Amino acid sequence: MAFELPDLPYAHDALAAKGMSKETLEYHHDIHHNAYVTNGNKAIAGTQWEGKSLEDIITGTYDKSAVAQSGIFNNMSQLWNHNEFWKMMSPADTKMPSELEKAITDSFGSVDKFKEEFGAAGAGQFGSGWAWLVKDADGGLKVTKTENGVNPLCFGQTALLGCDVWEHSYYIDFRNKRPAYITNFLDNLVDWENVASRM
16 A cells, blocks of 8 residues: 555644744645655555555665665655654644653753754754654663664664754755754754653
8 A cells, every 4th residue: 555645733834933834834744745755655666665564664675884775765764754753843832741851851961951962963964864862772862863864763763853954844944044943943843742752
């Protein structure tokens, strides 16, 4: 069965008051995200990956030794990344649940230190990619960054929070100010209850 573009969990203009415009969501979700669905379905058609889960395709096609990943991996990984990205944000103001705050404080020293490290990872990712808060196999939390569409599934990690730092995610609203976009993401857009539910 072919993959489909999931609906946004809120209206296209629902995040506008928090710094992510309707125009950004129309381009990012309706065009960019949809392209990963379309191209990914074409790439897996007639291959051993047709009919497999998104997670199995990603982990099965990731090549840690490759300079560039395959078209199947790139599209399917970006499909997964975006499926999760929209759910990690909310038009509502959400407070960080106490168990998540404790885990972050235990791992980074404070919530502010975590935000600083996460922001540095996203701003420091050369070219396109993602910044992540992940839970490692040992249960500890850490901040990582990945190039292009690579995600924590490739390393056996659980993605708790991901921020898309491809230019299409912020250029309409923030132009070339990626750090400001990441700060706004952390301070205004993140659904901390969703993040905590991934623990």
